[in-house]
Amino acid sequence: MTEISQENRKDIAPQLDEVLQNGIPEWQIDAADAAFLEQMARQGHQIVEAFVRFGNHYYELWEQKKAPSITARQQAFFATYFWPEGAKGFLILWRDVLFELQKAFILHQVRAIPKEEVIELYEASQDTVRQAASELSGLLDKRLQDARKQKGGVEKILRELKLQQNPWPVYRDQLQEILSQLDQLVDSFRELSETAEAFQVIREALFETVAACQEELVQHRKIAQQAIDSILHNGEVKPGKIANQLEEKEADIQLANHLSEFSAIAEKKLASLQEKIQVPVDTEGGLILYKEINFQRSTRQWMDSEVLPLLYEIWEITELNTNGLKMSLLNIRNRALLLASDGAESKNIEFDRKDLVYPMQSFIRKSDATEQDMLRLKEMVQARMKDSFSLSRIYHHSDSFLPVPLQSTINKLRVNQNALVSRLQEWTVNQSKAFSRFRKTVEIEESLSVSEKVVRYLQSRNWETTNTHYNSLFLTKGYIGESFWVGRQDELNHLERLIQDWRNGYRGAVALTGQRLSGKSLMGELVSNRYFPQRTIRLAPQSSITVQGRRMSTTYDLEEALSFIRKHTLNTPYLIWIDDLELWRDHNISLGKNVSALRRYIDDYGNHLFFLVAMGNSLRHQLERFFDIMKVFQAEINLDRMPLQDVRDAIMIRHGATHKELLDSKEREVHPQQFQQMTAKVHKAANGNIGEALNIWAFSTHAIDEDRVMHHLKNLYELPDVISQESALLLSSVVLAKKTNEYRLRKLFGPAFSDKYRGVLQRLISIGLLRRAADGWLEITESAANDLGRILEKKNYLKFHR
Numbered sequence: 001m002t003e004i005s006q007e008n009r010k011d012i013a014p015q016l017d018e019v020l021q022n023g024i025p026e027w028q029i030d031a032a033d034a035a036f037l038e039q040m041a042r043q044g045h046q047i048v049e050a051f052v053r054f055g056n057h058y059y060e061l062w063e064q065k066k067a068p069s070i071t072a073r074q075q076a077f078f079a080t081y082f083w084p085e086g087a088k089g090f091l092i093l094w095r096d097v098l099f100e101l102q103k104a105f106i107l108h109q110v111r112a113i114p115k116e117e118v119i120e121l122y123e124a125s126q127d128t129v130r131q132a133a134s135e136l137s138g139l140l141d142k143r144l145q146d147a148r149k150q151k152g153g154v155e156k157i158l159r160e161l162k163l164q165q166n167p168w169p170v171y172r173d174q175l176q177e178i179l180s181q182l183d184q185l186v187d188s189f190r191e192l193s194e195t196a197e198a199f200q201v202i203r204e205a206l207f208e209t210v211a212a213c214q215e216e217l218v219q220h221r222k223i224a225q226q227a228i229d230s231i232l233h234n235g236e237v238k239p240g241k242i243a244n245q246l247e248e249k250e251a252d253i254q255l256a257n258h259l260s261e262f263s264a265i266a267e268k269k270l271a272s273l274q275e276k277i278q279v280p281v282d283t284e285g286g287l288i289l290y291k292e293i294n295f296q297r298s299t300r301q302w303m304d305s306e307v308l309p310l311l312y313e314i315w316e317i318t319e320l321n322t323n324g325l326k327m328s329l330l331n332i333r334n335r336a337l338l339l340a341s342d343g344a345e346s347k348n349i350e351f352d353r354k355d356l357v358y359p360m361q362s363f364i365r366k367s368d369a370t371e372q373d374m375l376r377l378k379e380m381v382q383a384r385m386k387d388s389f390s391l392s393r394i395y396h397h398s399d400s401f402l403p404v405p406l407q408s409t410i411n412k413l414r415v416n417q418n419a420l421v422s423r424l425q426e427w428t429v430n431q432s433k434a435f436s437r438f439r440k441t442v443e444i445e446e447s448l449s450v451s452e453k454v455v456r457y458l459q460s461r462n463w464e465t466t467n468t469h470y471n472s473l474f475l476t477k478g479y480i481g482e483s484f485w486v487g488r489q490d491e492l493n494h495l496e497r498l499i500q501d502w503r504n505g506y507r508g509a510v511a512l513t514g515q516r517l518s519g520k521s522l523m524g525e526l527v528s529n530r531y532f533p534q535r536t537i538r539l540a541p542q543s544s545i546t547v548q549g550r551r552m553s554t555t556y557d558l559e560e561a562l563s564f565i566r567k568h569t570l571n572t573p574y575l576i577w578i579d580d581l582e583l584w585r586d587h588n589i590s591l592g593k594n595v596s597a598l599r600r601y602i603d604d605y606g607n608h609l610f611f612l613v614a615m616g617n618s619l620r621h622q623l624e625r626f627f628d629i630m631k632v633f634q635a636e637i638n639l640d641r642m643p644l645q646d647v648r649d650a651i652m653i654r655h656g657a658t659h660k661e662l663l664d665s666k667e668r669e670v671h672p673q674q675f676q677q678m679t680a681k682v683h684k685a686a687n688g689n690i691g692e693a694l695n696i697w698a699f700s701t702h703a704i705d706e707d708r709v710m711h712h713l714k715n716l717y718e719l720p721d722v723i724s725q726e727s728a729l730l731l732s733s734v735v736l737a738k739k740t741n742e743y744r745l746r747k748l749f750g751p752a753f754s755d756k757y758r759g760v761l762q763r764l765i766s767i768g769l770l771r772r773a774a775d776g777w778l779e780i781t782e783s784a785a786n787d788l789g790r791i792l793e794k795k796n797y798l799k800f801h802r
Contacts, residue, residue: 020133033105084171112392198269209262213318239339246333302402453720461783474698487646508610514639516785517691520614532575556586559597581615582738621799641688648679665712719787739777
């Protein structure tokens with residue numbers, strides 16, 4: 001610099017050169033990245049302070065014409081007209097370096113780049129900033145020297161520009177704006193770093209859950225093999241002893257709720273994610289480019305669509321495998337007990353031990369296929385997490401963050417006019433064939449017995465075991481994420497108003513009613529997750545609840561559970577979610593007693609606790625008749641029917657999540673009009689019941705190969721009227737209880753059960769209208785539940801419709 005320039009700089013900003021020469025702060029490789037970025041932002045503040053003092057000094061000299069000499073006047077002019085652009089450029093470079101390092105730190109945190117790349121970027125940035133600082137330090141003198149070499153010199157430039165407004169105030173404001181961007185970058189790094197940590201926790205919890213399910217399959221195989229070896233190679237053990245050993249072993253097998261554990265971890269981390277924020281993703285032309293991202297919603301939707309369906313399938317495989325093992329053990333135990341009762345122990349009657357262990361050997365053979373299915377699903381989960389579940393996607397210019405892929409087939413469906421013409425031509429020929437088939441069908445129909453018709457009815461509602469991955473998305477019960485939620489907007493708006501009224505001090509109590517499969521459980525879980533995250537107590541008999549860190553194992557005594565909740569929620573509002581009110585009864589405590597307790601607690605604590613209670617239509621009518629139950633609720637929301645378009649959307653979303661191509665019965669790509677017709681038929685067959693509609697779609701869709709499925713709506717036969725007076729009374733009691741057993745039926749019907757109803761019960765089980773679950777409870781076969789309800793209502797045994 002010139003002598004005059006050095007003198008003036010000493011007067012106004014002696015630290016400017018020193019600040020510029022400092023360069024980027026020293027970065028310790030093992031130090032916290034956030035601390036380094038904060039230090040760089042603070043140093044940016046120091047640079048701007050020095051710039052502003054420098055510019056203000058010369059601006060004052062120029063505007064007030066106080067320059068002590070011509071040279072000083074020229075210097076003031078160039079310092080306010082030309083130097084600020086260089087200062088702004090340097091600060092933009094500083095900001096861009098901070099952004100690139102912030103981005104590198106995030107990418108390294110999510111393991112998208114190695115540490116070596118971050119080090120290389122830091123070192124290159126240091127060199128670039130030092131070079132730019134050196135150029136800025138000499139910029140003012142260089143411009144003065146260049147001007148003096150031109151014709152007319154500096155004075156000519158002054159004459160040409162003196163009438164223009166001095167640009168320094170505008171540059172000064174721009175420097176402050178860039179300075180605020182430095183602070184924003186540091187803040188965004190903290191948010192992104194916390195998001196990356198949440199992603200990592202979710203990822204690890206997911207992989208641990210899958211690994212735990214996989215390990216359970218391995219352990220189940222070991223248990224099965226040990227049971228086989230014990231029976232085959234220990235010839236002295238008699239059938240009675242074998243039965244006792246197997247009973248103990250079966251009792252020890254408990255299904256760990258890995259899915260619930262993962263859901264709790266994932267929900268906590270998802271709730272911590274930022275909602276709508278501006279994320280810096282790139283720089284261009286001196287500007288920072290932002291993406292608006294709702295991390296919480298995007299991550300929830302992606303998990304719901306891409307991962308949770310696979311995880312539900314993994315859990316279902318684990319659960320089925322556990323139940324299969326328990327059933328095999330019980331099967332062998334029952335055979336052993338039968339041998340023991342026949343006198344095998346006392347008379348030393350030999351028995352075929354290989355035949356005895358056959359159920360367990362069959363279980364092991366099936367385990368091979370089960371483990372392969374588990375491995376396939378595990379690899380799919382790992383692939384999707386690796387390809388998409390990373391914060392690095394925010395920096396992909398062409399992609400949205402965690403996009404939920406629209407289903408690959410319905411989105412590309414097109415109307416093929418030529419195919420439509422061909423189908424019209426085929427129609428005439430098919431009519432004559434159809435009439436002949438119809439006449440033959442009538443003849444066959446007349447020859448079938450009622451029991452055969454029931455079996456045919458049930459078989460028409462079975463789904464393919466080879467299409468498990470596809471069907472699992474349609475047959476999964478309960479809440480599977482908001483990405484799969486459609487419709488019910490009026491009901492949700494109603495519920496939201498009721499919840500807001502409750503928060504304003506009014507009573508909070510809502511009854512969800514509806515037929516089987518109408519979506520009561522799904523609605524309750526949606527309300528829980530959307531409006532009461534981390535503030536829901538799910539009440540079910542024979543389960544456990546945790547309130548404020550205190551744990552309780554519930555029985556069938558609802559009053560006992562409500563008393564525990566009241567005691568430990570005095571200062572915290574909770575949602576009390578009771579799904580299937582029908583289940584709250586046993587031989588010691590009647591449903592009526594539990595309902596009376598529920599009424600009292602809603603009356604006394606409904607302003608502090610929000611009660612959401614689901615029950616079937618039949619129970620609703622019975623409780624209204626005897627307990628005037630509906631008066632205790634603020635509102636009743638009935639879910640019997642869902643509009644056609646909502647059912648259509650529900651099918652479309654689930655099909656899309658399978659990533660399979662949809663074909664018609666002739667293996668042609670389905671076009672939009674066909675899809676509308678297909679779903680309209682399904683909606684009609686289901687009488688608008690959303691769960692039945694999804695089941696019917698699953699029953700009617702068959703796997704062609706790994707990438708394609710074919711939809712062909714089965715001939716859904718009607719349920720014949722098999723109901724006598726005895727079977728009607730028996731079935732009505734099961735409908736109202738939802739599940740029961742012989743002991744409860746014996747208590748209900750008294751001596752008449754053995755005399756009259758036991759045979760009826762066995763016949764209903766044998767033809768398939770009743771089924772025994774793995775835990776021993778008797779239930780109406782799900783696919784027949786609503787049709788049975790309609791028949792019973794028609795015969796005036798119960799109320800089925802709302």
